[in-house]
Structures are given as C-alpha cells and as structure tokens.
Amino acid sequence: MDITSEQALVDAVKGADGPLAVRGGGTRGVPVRGAVMSVAGLSGISLYEPGAMTVVAKAGTPVVEIEAALAGENQRLAFEPMDHRALLGTKGTPTIGGAMAANVSGPRRISVGAARDFLLGVRYVDGTGAVIKNGGRVMKNVTGYDLVKLMAGSYGTLGVLSEVSLKVLPRPETHATLVLNGLDDAGAVAAMAQALGSPFEVTGAAHDPSRQETNLRVEGFEASVAYRLEKLRALLSATGAQIDVRDVAASDAIWADIRDVAAFHGKEGDVWRVSCKPSDGPAIAARSGAQTWFYDWAGGLIWLLTIPGHDLRQAVGAFDGHATLVRADAANKARLGMFHPEPAGLARLTSKLRAQFDPKGIFNAGLMDPAA
Structure with a gap:
C-alpha cells in the first residue's frame, strides 16, 4: 500500500481491519507484520528558512534531499543520521520520517544531542485516523514539546508521521580528528572521558579495539580547531598512546564509517x-x-x-x-525480540500509552510490545 497524501493515510488507517507495517524507505530492518503501508510517497520539503535554521519536510522525504538543500546554505542535520543499508543489506532510501521515528542519532550525539532534540514539531495520524499536529515550525513556538519527542523513537507504534519540523545548525568551517593508537578498552574509555571532560569541545569519541585506535573529533573555526587539537594532544600525552592528526578528508571517512558501522x-x-x-x-x-x-x-x-x-x-x-x-x-x-524487555511497571505504562494512541493495535503490532 503506497501512500501519497495525508488524506490517503487517514483513509488507510480508518479502513484497516488488521495490522499495518508502517514503512518509510524500508532501510531500518524493522520486522514486518501485516500489510506494508509505505509513506515514502509523502515527499518534499514544505518550508526551509535558513535564517531561522528550521526546515519542514514531509515524512517520506529522502534524507539526502534535505542534506543537499541544507548544504546549499552551509547548514546541516547535526545529529548525523546513520544509513543502515550496507549493514542490514536493505535497499531503498532513508527518509526523514524514518530517521525521526527510530531516533537515529550518529556520533555527534555526545555533543549536540539525539535526533529527537532537533524535532520541533510533527504532524501524524493516530490509530483512529485523526490528524494530530503538535509542536511548531520555529524554535520560539514549540508547544507540546514532550509529545513531539515522544514520537521520536516510537518506531511508528504510536502514530504514522506525515510531516516533521526540524532545527538545523551551521556547518563548521573545518574539522579534524585526533587519533590515539595503542590503548586497550579501559584505557580508551578513560581517555575519551578525559577529552569530553576538557574545555576543548570534542564532537565525536570512538574506539576500535581490533586496531586499538581511538578517534576524537574537533570541529569549528580553523584557528580554534588547531589550538584545541594541540591542547588535547598535550592533555592525553600521559596515556602513552601514539597520537596523530587526520585532516578533513580522512576525518570525514573515519566518521562516516563509524556512523554506519x-x-x-x-x-x-x-x-x-x-x-x-x-x-x-x-x-x-x-x-x-x-x-x-x-x-x-x-x-x-x-x-x-x-x-x-x-x-x-x-x-x-x-x-x-x-x-x-x-x-x-x-x-x-x-x-x-528486537528491543530490550522493559521492567514490568514500565511495560504496563507503555502498553497503556500505545493503547491510547493506537486503540486498534494496528501500527507495527508486536514490535515494541511482544505480548500484544
């Protein structure tokens, strides 16, 4: 079932007599139960205001389309959403609705927050077929913010997103990666904690035990990046690791590989x-x-x-x-089970919440509530 308008989405939900497997680009490896309902046809950027650093897009809009529009204004999706396709062997195109529904947050989460922290507003269709609008289109008008965040990470079990409003951020002038070689797991975690606890604004911290390679990313103005890299090098010299610096091109490759596993x-x-x-x-x-x-x-x-x-x-x-x-x-x-079992009390609460949003239990049934 291919959905190309919000009204078609409403009609499909109202007419459903069994489970619906909600899909965007179909790239996230979510198990299918019931009739597949794709909202990839709900596509297009509705509003982009670079000065306000906000973008509004229909849920099926490809992430690459949004990133291209932002790049033209030297802006970006700072939460750097992961592309699951090579890891999972899936096809299709990642959509902004799918990224928000799964709260897909990349390495920069440690410095700027998760995908849900950039979600300003949503439009979605609940389990009764009602269209719900929550939040706003600009940062100064974000009413109902908690409900907006609730939709992020719900994997389509509470409602089907039709449109999202996002905060975006400027691209930094440059970036580089400090690479520490030779640390074991415990030493690497300690070094990363030390770097994050410093005033030198690390925006990525990852460690690969198979190569004993620890990566620390620094972004910003060129002079600031150079200064902070030297300060970090001095700070971490006591770890005994061999320390090198990777330039922009190498750094881009490092963090794309980390992001996409x-x-x-x-x-x-x-x-x-x-x-x-x-x-x-x-x-x-x-x-x-x-x-x-x-x-x-x-x-x-x-x-x-x-x-x-x-x-x-x-x-x-x-x-x-x-x-x-x-x-x-x-x-x-x-x-x-895809998701970690919840404690009994929390499971009762979330089950009641899903029943309130989706009384017929049709959205991605059993995905986050195996007992359903």
Whole structure:
C-alpha cells in the first residue's frame, strides 16, 4: 500500500481491519507484520528558512534531499543520521520520517544531542485516523514539546508521521580528528572521558579495539580547531598512546564509517547495539560473548557482532542500559525480540500509552510490545 497524501493515510488507517507495517524507505530492518503501508510517497520539503535554521519536510522525504538543500546554505542535520543499508543489506532510501521515528542519532550525539532534540514539531495520524499536529515550525513556538519527542523513537507504534519540523545548525568551517593508537578498552574509555571532560569541545569519541585506535573529533573555526587539537594532544600525552592528526578528508571517512558501522559490513553474524554507562562498556563487552565490537559515544554505545542466534542479553545479564538486536534473521529476531524487555511497571505504562494512541493495535503490532 503506497501512500501519497495525508488524506490517503487517514483513509488507510480508518479502513484497516488488521495490522499495518508502517514503512518509510524500508532501510531500518524493522520486522514486518501485516500489510506494508509505505509513506515514502509523502515527499518534499514544505518550508526551509535558513535564517531561522528550521526546515519542514514531509515524512517520506529522502534524507539526502534535505542534506543537499541544507548544504546549499552551509547548514546541516547535526545529529548525523546513520544509513543502515550496507549493514542490514536493505535497499531503498532513508527518509526523514524514518530517521525521526527510530531516533537515529550518529556520533555527534555526545555533543549536540539525539535526533529527537532537533524535532520541533510533527504532524501524524493516530490509530483512529485523526490528524494530530503538535509542536511548531520555529524554535520560539514549540508547544507540546514532550509529545513531539515522544514520537521520536516510537518506531511508528504510536502514530504514522506525515510531516516533521526540524532545527538545523551551521556547518563548521573545518574539522579534524585526533587519533590515539595503542590503548586497550579501559584505557580508551578513560581517555575519551578525559577529552569530553576538557574545555576543548570534542564532537565525536570512538574506539576500535581490533586496531586499538581511538578517534576524537574537533570541529569549528580553523584557528580554534588547531589550538584545541594541540591542547588535547598535550592533555592525553600521559596515556602513552601514539597520537596523530587526520585532516578533513580522512576525518570525514573515519566518521562516516563509524556512523554506519562499516566495520561489520559484509561480515556474517548478528549485530547488537548496546547503550550503557561509558564506564561499564568494557566489562559489558568482555562478558557479551561477541566476536568483535567497537565503541561510539565515548563508550556509551557499543556495536557488537555475534554468532547467529546468540542471546547477548542473557550473556551480559543485568546492567544499566539496554541491548537492541539490529540485525538477525527473522526467526532469531522473533525469538529474541528486537528491543530490550522493559521492567514490568514500565511495560504496563507503555502498553497503556500505545493503547491510547493506537486503540486498534494496528501500527507495527508486536514490535515494541511482544505480548500484544
């Protein structure tokens, strides 16, 4: 079912007599249950005001189209949304609605916030077929902000986005990456914490244990970047790591690979995404049973590659965070669940919330509530 207008979306929801699998570009690897309803046809930038640093776009608008428009005004989507296609083997084109519905946030999250923090307003269709408008189109008119944020990360289970309003930011003049070689996991996490705790404004912090390579990104005016890189080099010299600097071109490649988990492209196995306290990261990775892993968000995000069917949550045990099964075959995703089980009290609350937004239980049924 291909949706090309908001009214068609309303009619489809009102007429649904079974589950609907809500899709944008179909690139995020979300399990399908029910009739596929694609909103990729809801496409186009409705409003772009560079001076106000805001853009409004229909949910099916390709992310690359928005990025191209912003680049023309030397602006960007600062949350640098990940492209899942090479990791998951999916096709199609990532859409802005899909990125917001999944709250897809890249390496810069540690400095500017998550995708949801840039969402100013939404239009969506709820489970009764009603069109809901919430939030605003500019930063000074963001009413109902909490409901706007609630839609981000709900994976289409609360409503189907038809339009989003976003805050954008200027592109920096330049950037570079400080590379530390030779640190183990614990040493790298400590070094990243030290860098983030400094006044030198690090906008990316990641570590690859397989190469013992730790990357720290600095962005801004050219003179400021050069100054901060030297200060960071001096600050981290006590780690004993060999320290180098990568220029703009090399830095771009490094962070694109980190953002899109290029280390796991073409490798067999299941892919897990663990969000945790950075200081807990090395211990969690060590007991995960994974074949390989790497850290983003200064250790607060771990990407892990395991043998097919491995229950990483059981191997890790209880921890302060959650583990999402990003890539696996359909049987293992059904058996293990894509999302981390919620505590009983929270599960009751979120189940009631979904029932309020989607009383017929038709949107991506069972995705975030397996008991449904």
